[in-house]
Amino acid sequence: MDSGESPVELKKGKAKKAKESLLKQKSPAEFFADNKNIAGFDNPGKSLYTTIRELVENSLDSAESISQLPVVEITIEEIGKSKFNSMIGLIDRERVDEALYDDFETIKAREKRLAKEARQQEMQLKKAASGKTLKEPTAAKGMKGRGETSIYKVSCKDNGRGMAHDDIPNMFGRVLSGTKYGLKQTRGKFGLGAKMALIWSKMSTGLPIEILSSTRGQKFKSFCRLDIDIQRNIPHIHVHEKRENKELWHGAEIHVVIEGNWTTHRSKILHYMRQMAVITPYAEFLFKFVTDAQDKNVTIKFARRTDVMPPVPLETKHHPSSVDLLLIKRLIEETSKQNLLQFLQHEFVNIGKSYAERLIGEMGPDFGPKTPVKSLTSQQLVRIHQLFRQAKFDDPSGDCLSPAGEYNLRLGIIKELHPDLVATYSGSPQVFEGHPFIVETGVSVGGKDVKQGLNIFRFANRIPLLFEQGADVVTRTAMKRINWNSYKINQTQDKIGVFVSIVSTKIPFKGTGKEYIGDDISEIASAVKNSIKQCCLQLKTKIVKKIQAREQLERKRILKRYITDVSSAIHGVLKETARLQVAKKRRYGEEDAEMLDNVLANVIKKATLEEKLAQHVEQVDFEMAMDFATHGGVSEEPREAIFLLPLESKSDFVQLHTPAFVIRIFQ
Numbered sequence: 001m002d003s004g005e006s007p008v009e010l011k012k013g014k015a016k017k018a019k020e021s022l023l024k025q026k027s028p029a030e031f032f033a034d035n036k037n038i039a040g041f042d043n044p045g046k047s048l049y050t051t052i053r054e055l056v057e058n059s060l061d062s063a064e065s066i067s068q069l070p071v072v073e074i075t076i077e078e079i080g081k082s083k084f085n086s087m088i089g090l091i092d093r094e095r096v097d098e099a100l101y102d103d104f105e106t107i108k109a110r111e112k113r114l115a116k117e118a119r120q121q122e123m124q125l126k127k128a129a130s131g132k133t134l135k136e137p138t139a140a141k142g143m144k145g146r147g148e149t150s151i152y153k154v155s156c157k158d159n160g161r162g163m164a165h166d167d168i169p170n171m172f173g174r175v176l177s178g179t180k181y182g183l184k185q186t187r188g189k190f191g192l193g194a195k196m197a198l199i200w201s202k203m204s205t206g207l208p209i210e211i212l213s214s215t216r217g218q219k220f221k222s223f224c225r226l227d228i229d230i231q232r233n234i235p236h237i238h239v240h241e242k243r244e245n246k247e248l249w250h251g252a253e254i255h256v257v258i259e260g261n262w263t264t265h266r267s268k269i270l271h272y273m274r275q276m277a278v279i280t281p282y283a284e285f286l287f288k289f290v291t292d293a294q295d296k297n298v299t300i301k302f303a304r305r306t307d308v309m310p311p312v313p314l315e316t317k318h319h320p321s322s323v324d325l326l327l328i329k330r331l332i333e334e335t336s337k338q339n340l341l342q343f344l345q346h347e348f349v350n351i352g353k354s355y356a357e358r359l360i361g362e363m364g365p366d367f368g369p370k371t372p373v374k375s376l377t378s379q380q381l382v383r384i385h386q387l388f389r390q391a392k393f394d395d396p397s398g399d400c401l402s403p404a405g406e407y408n409l410r411l412g413i414i415k416e417l418h419p420d421l422v423a424t425y426s427g428s429p430q431v432f433e434g435h436p437f438i439v440e441t442g443v444s445v446g447g448k449d450v451k452q453g454l455n456i457f458r459f460a461n462r463i464p465l466l467f468e469q470g471a472d473v474v475t476r477t478a479m480k481r482i483n484w485n486s487y488k489i490n491q492t493q494d495k496i497g498v499f500v501s502i503v504s505t506k507i508p509f510k511g512t513g514k515e516y517i518g519d520d521i522s523e524i525a526s527a528v529k530n531s532i533k534q535c536c537l538q539l540k541t542k543i544v545k546k547i548q549a550r551e552q553l554e555r556k557r558i559l560k561r562y563i564t565d566v567s568s569a570i571h572g573v574l575k576e577t578a579r580l581q582v583a584k585k586r587r588y589g590e591e592d593a594e595m596l597d598n599v600l601a602n603v604i605k606k607a608t609l610e611e612k613l614a615q616h617v618e619q620v621d622f623e624m625a626m627d628f629a630t631h632g633g634v635s636e637e638p639r640e641a642i643f644l645l646p647l648e649s650k651s652d653f654v655q656l657h658t659p660a661f662v663i664r665i666f667q
């Protein structure tokens with residue numbers, strides 16, 4: 001068709017159209033660079049925290065994947081802006097136009113600030129004199145103080161699996177690439193963390209990331225220095241070479257230089273490390289913060305407390321109820337199985353051969369066990385998907401999961417809170433959207449350095465979660481759905497520790513920053529509630545016993561307090577009565593008369609009465625304790641049958657029941 005336009009006009013038209021088009025594309029790297037907050041890189045301080053997290057979690061995943069007890073060394077070296085400038089060959093410049101800078105103050109503004117500070121100081125002094133608590137004076141506008149950022153070199157070294165030489169550039173320089181997309185309990189999942197650290201370094205310092213790595217038995221170490229082409233989402237390699245590895249070291253060592261803020265996030269970073277050490281007691285962590293101001297340096301070694309590692313989580317297959325149409329299509333593309341029967345049987349959990357046959361029968365006449373799976377039409381896939389949604393399948397088992405274990409949780413609580421009482425509970429595997437999960441909980445009461453009220457510690461796939469506490473399912477459940485009073489625990493006054501660890505093949509984090517688990521998945525919310533309640537029930541028994549023991553002690557103490565007075569009163573009455581008997585004013589029976597004689601002869605003294613009364617109080621106390629134990633006191637404890645078996649086993653026995661145990665005596 002002839003438009004009647006000349007080639008020049010056509011070209012111009014096309015260029016105009018291109019200019020007018022609003023359609024633009026973004027690469028994943030560009031998207032995350034623009035929205036770095038959703039990956040936990042909200043500001044320089046938080047970015048420092050998240051970078052450390054991502055590197056540490058990669059190191060642990062890596063060491064655990066080869067069943068190696070992890071040793072992780074983390075160093076944060078403060079470089080400072082001036083040192084950084086000289087590192088990149090930028091000469092420091094003196095300020096010329098002071099008024100250009102954000103922290104510039106006019107003489108008037110300075111006078112105003114000084115006057116305000118003097119007023120504040122005066123008020124503080126007055127408050128201090130009247131014994132009132134003092135508030136930190138707020139920094140005046142223009143003074144950066146805690147907000148000051150700096151440049152840090154973050155290094156993380158581990159003894160893990162290492163990476164294949166050729167894979168390194170993509171592992172660190174292509175957003176959404178990784179080895180943890182399978183259905184398996186791992187800390188990492190998205191294929192994003194390490195790349196975000198690199199994107200942040202590119203955005204804040206412009207410096208590349210450095211990786212040194214070697215796999216087990218490999219005679220060379222791979223060294224790679226790279227940054228990322230954000231628009232194209234591909235690695236931009238500066239150096240990628242093999243180096244000598246005489247000591248046959250295996251693991252990875254990552255160095256990245258980023259802007260951060262140690263001052264504002266120091267406590268969160270240390271808190272994270274401490275909690276990581278709590279939930280990973282089989283790992284050794286060496287944490288260092290190095291700066292020019294020697295007194296600010298930090299070195300902490302979190303020693304390994306056990307050599308027993310939880311079993312390595314296993315990769316599992318999809319549960320039919322958890323797959324969507326896209327996933328079914330992908331599984332069909334990837335499967336090596338030829339026909340529908342084999343496909344159903346081998347690519348999913350909980351579909352045995354006979355169940356697969358029944359499912360195929362239910363799909364209709366167009367389907368048969370021998371139907372080539374790759375020939376299925378889109379409609380047929382929809383039919384399969386619909387059936388997967390409606391049919392009944394056994395729940396996936398939790399065998400592929402590796403929970404931290406009640407023992408580790410208890411150890412952690414004792415280490416963190418030094419409580420007076422602690423109870424732990426490990427729930428059986430449960431399921432949400434076809435993914436198995438296990439909730440383990442520890443609840444404690446009392447302890448030193450613990451604040452009153454609820455102290456909540458959350459872990460997901462053995463990662464400590466420190467941000468967004470208020471929106472998390474654990475916090476909400478503990479605050480709103482547990483009636484602490486009914487377990488004799490005071491929610492506001494007692495020092496309560498709540499540790500909850502959830503593991504799953506899929507943790508439904510809100511956002512890629514892995515900061516909290518929402519409160520909207522009813523299966524998880526009810527499992528969390530149940531496991532906290534189970535701990536509370538155990539605690540209630542202990543607390544009731546403690547209260548009873550305390551009351552008993554108190555009763556004894558009160559009774560004992562009266563012994564002296566009561567004894568002297570009785571002794572006085574007896575003496576008076578004895579005198580009346582001597583004066584023949586009154587006559588008593590033989591036994592009483594003898595007792596009165598003894599009083600007069602000082603055989604029965606005040607001390608004798610005191611001693612007898614004290615013995616009586618002890619006796620009554622003992623009888624009451626026995627009575628309590630026989631009538632239900634001990635019955636709240638879990639009972640276990642103990643049997644004394646004869647060498648040659650006979651089944652003829654009598655059974656004796658006591659409140660605490662059962663004895664079987666064989667005849």
Ligand SMILES: Nc1ncnc2c1ncn2[C@@H]1O[C@H](COP(=O)(O)OP(=O)(O)OP(=O)(O)O)[C@@H](O)[C@H]1O
Nearest residue numbers: 058062171178179188189190191192193194195252
């Ligand atoms: N220290 C390490 N040792 C061995 N492999 C590593 C190490 N760090 C990263 N990797 C590899 O690089 C891949 C990408 O890491 P990255 O942190 O970007 O994502 P991820 O850990 O898979 O997922 P997430 O974004 O959820 O953390 C990992 O899947 C892992 O295979």
